[in-house]
Amino acid sequence: MATDTHRAIEAAWRIEAPRLVAGLTRLVRDVGVAEELAQDALVAALEQWPAEGVPRNPGAWLMTTAKRRAIDQIRRTETFKRKVEEVGRELEESIPDVGAMVAEDDGIGDDLLRLVFVACHPVLSAEARTALTLRLLGGLTTDEIARAFLVPEPTVAQRIVRAKKTLANAQVPFEVPRGDELAARLSSVLEVVYLIFNEGYSATAGDDWMRPELCEDALRLGRILARLAPREPEVHGLVALMEIQASRAAARTGPGGEPILLADQNRARWDQLLIRRGLAALERAEALIDGKPGRYVLQAVIAACHARARRFSDTDWERIAWLYEDLAEAMPSPVVELNRAVALSMAFGPETGLALVDQLMAVPAMRNYHLLPSVRGDFLAKLGRHAEARVEFERAASLTRNERERTLLLDRAAACDQPPRP
């Protein structure tokens, strides 16, 4: 119910939580402590707001409450004297002005960006970065993260605890990286956001083809990032990519929950609003590019090619093949080469694609990648080599961890026994 007080308070807190944690981290220089203080503020809100009502400026109330707790805590620790020199004085002096400090919006945007970089720090594993980012910036509870990734809740909780410890031990500074460091660190951030999106877009394990809430979370994070770092083309590129891919969500799943591939999707079900937003983000990205486009912009341009085709047969495959060549330069990977093979096959015929794919068969990293035999099977089937195609589809089915995809591949294998009449 929209009127439920408890849920209203939690919702108000969730809106403020990322900025709250960011501002507190700047003060106490420890993400873990900052989050605890933010949680304490929620507890206080749950106690006091039912009677007093949600304050007109909930963010200010929460920040003031959390800062008071921070000072209390600091007073109680043995390292108080040292803390006073480092940080305490700043806090103590600021207490009378806390209201004014909190009213200022300057710096909070920066603090939020600093928090993003901390949560996505490369010293943390990808899983840790993902969990921490969703928690601190996405406003997800530990339970929600666990359910999203189909992992037990205690596992996620531990991951987050360990991540905070690692950050503290590594003394990761609370700052936005500069100069040469920025590109690499930004890349790490974008990687986390896209990882979350992909987890929702094409689940690697379990029976779900898609988990749309995760896509929404990733999109939200990406859009926030685009506002925090508006001059970074790759950020806009990533947002563009996600908006456009998300636009296909309704068309990707059939009535029985089965996956529908791009070639077969009903494009009338593509969300044109998201496509428009994606193309606008791409425009912003392209206006900012100095030099060669990065991986996210390139992938977004490819996605835009598909988005602009009213029917599958209208797709500009030649252009896409060229774009994959550029992408291979920006992010060398056999997977990109595989996609290029598919594009080449669509533009110039399956023999062209097969030639490239046969080269990839020798690459060790591809040995367990189910899409390689799947694509090879597709080319062979198109060339009328059905017996060979069947072997490839069966191999692909044995390699995928997604139930729905396995079914799809086994169906294709079975179809090889009944090849279409010429």
Added chain:
Amino acid sequence: MRFIVITKATAESEAGVLPATEDFDTMGRFIQELVDAGVLLDAGGLQSSAKGARIYFDGDKKTVVDGPFTESKELIAGYYLVEMKSIEECVEWFKRCPIQHPGVGAPINIEIRRVFHAEDFGEDFTAEQREAVEKRRAKVAGR
């Protein structure tokens, strides 16, 4: 979840009176906050009903009527399309919507409505499949 948030017409908006510059700015700042939070998908303001029209359907009969529709109690004046995690979140956001100067003007309301998702039409998972997925999730969570 997607929500449409509908703002209602006032005597001024129906008279085609544009908001004062500072009110535009205040509303602009609110919209910017929604953008900064990554939750705004779209927004628009509607011109007065005097510039609009209605089509009345009565069996086979269709009658077109020009605005204004002043006899209507609540006309739409604008909309926001947002993506949020719950209706509670939407409510908390839009409590801050600067739709009215405090203490000035007649009471006004904004309406929040949830947009149907393809899933809601049952075209995605069947109930049985949904149940199966939930069972699996619960099992994983319990391990």
